[in-house]
Amino acid sequence: MSVLTNDLTSEQVVNQDNDVIVDLEQIRYDVEKYPFISWVQKKIADRGFKSDDLTKLHETIPYTEISALTKWMISETGQKDWRQIAHSFTHDILEPLFDGEIAVQRFMNIRILLPQRQEMIINFHTGLWYGHGMGTGTCWVPLTPVFDTNSMQVIDREESVKLVKQAYDEAWRQDKMQDVFFKASRPVVAEPGEAVLFNQEIIHGNVPNKTGQTRVSIDFRLLVKGGKIRRKLVGGYFDLLDKEIRKGAQA
Numbered sequence: 001m002s003v004l005t006n007d008l009t010s011e012q013v014v015n016q017d018n019d020v021i022v023d024l025e026q027i028r029y030d031v032e033k034y035p036f037i038s039w040v041q042k043k044i045a046d047r048g049f050k051s052d053d054l055t056k057l058h059e060t061i062p063y064t065e066i067s068a069l070t071k072w073m074i075s076e077t078g079q080k081d082w083r084q085i086a087h088s089f090t091h092d093i094l095e096p097l098f099d100g101e102i103a104v105q106r107f108m109n110i111r112i113l114l115p116q117r118q119e120m121i122i123n124f125h126t127g128l129w130y131g132h133g134m135g136t137g138t139c140w141v142p143l144t145p146v147f148d149t150n151s152m153q154v155i156d157r158e159e160s161v162k163l164v165k166q167a168y169d170e171a172w173r174q175d176k177m178q179d180v181f182f183k184a185s186r187p188v189v190a191e192p193g194e195a196v197l198f199n200q201e202i203i204h205g206n207v208p209n210k211t212g213q214t215r216v217s218i219d220f221r222l223l224v225k226g227g228k229i230r231r232k233l234v235g236g237y238f239d240l241l242d243k244e245i246r247k248g249a250q251a
């Protein structure tokens with residue numbers, strides 16, 4: 001972790017078979033140039049909620065509104081202003097790391113994890129379990145400081161692969177799996193302006209947020225050109241980067 005963008009080589013990110021192998025590498029980007037945070041703040045403000053401090057959303061948005069608000073913002077990631085930010089970010093920051101063209105998820109996930117809401121947690125899982133192929137990776141971008149229980153809990157790649165194999169071989173029940181994975185995991189620690197890349201073998205999940213701070217994050221999958229995708233198709237789940245962004249960047 002804590003690897004700067006320029007410290008990461010493409011051999012650490014993708015292999016010769018176009019499989020994504022990146023193991024929870026942390027990269028940095030300019031929050032002014034790629035203003036994911038102010039986009040989210042503005043969307044929430046448009047809905048009438050105070051959003052200048054995203055870590056305090058549990059104080060400014062009623063719990064019953066969170067789900068609808070999140071769904072609406074996710075649908076808004078199909079709009080041009082979001083694509084401008086996300087596709088430029090992908091083009092400028094991610095493609096050099098992958099050393100090639102990548103497609104991205106058409107609608108990106110925006111998640112709001114409030115403190116003390118047990119029902120908001122996502123069990124530990126891997127991308128492979130959800131039908132994502134090895135030619136795809138995940139980019140997780142926290143928009144608030146993440147630490148301790150408000151963060152995504154992760155297990156490094158080698159240990160993830162080992163534990164998943166053990167779980168299959170020994171036919172672990174769901175509760176045993178969750179318990180073992182939880183004990184083996186650690187939180188991602190990051191500030192706004194950092195993003196985490198990981199492949200589909202990495203075990204990750206949430207735990208109840210006891211930090212007293214709301215976590216807001218975005219995440220999206222990306223697909224390496226020529227990479228294995230399994231059930232998700234280009235032009236449906238995945239989308240090519242907007243042409244103007246490639247052209248603009250080249251001009």
Ligand SMILES: [Fe+2]
Pocket residue numbers: 125126127204
């Ligand atoms: Fe996931």
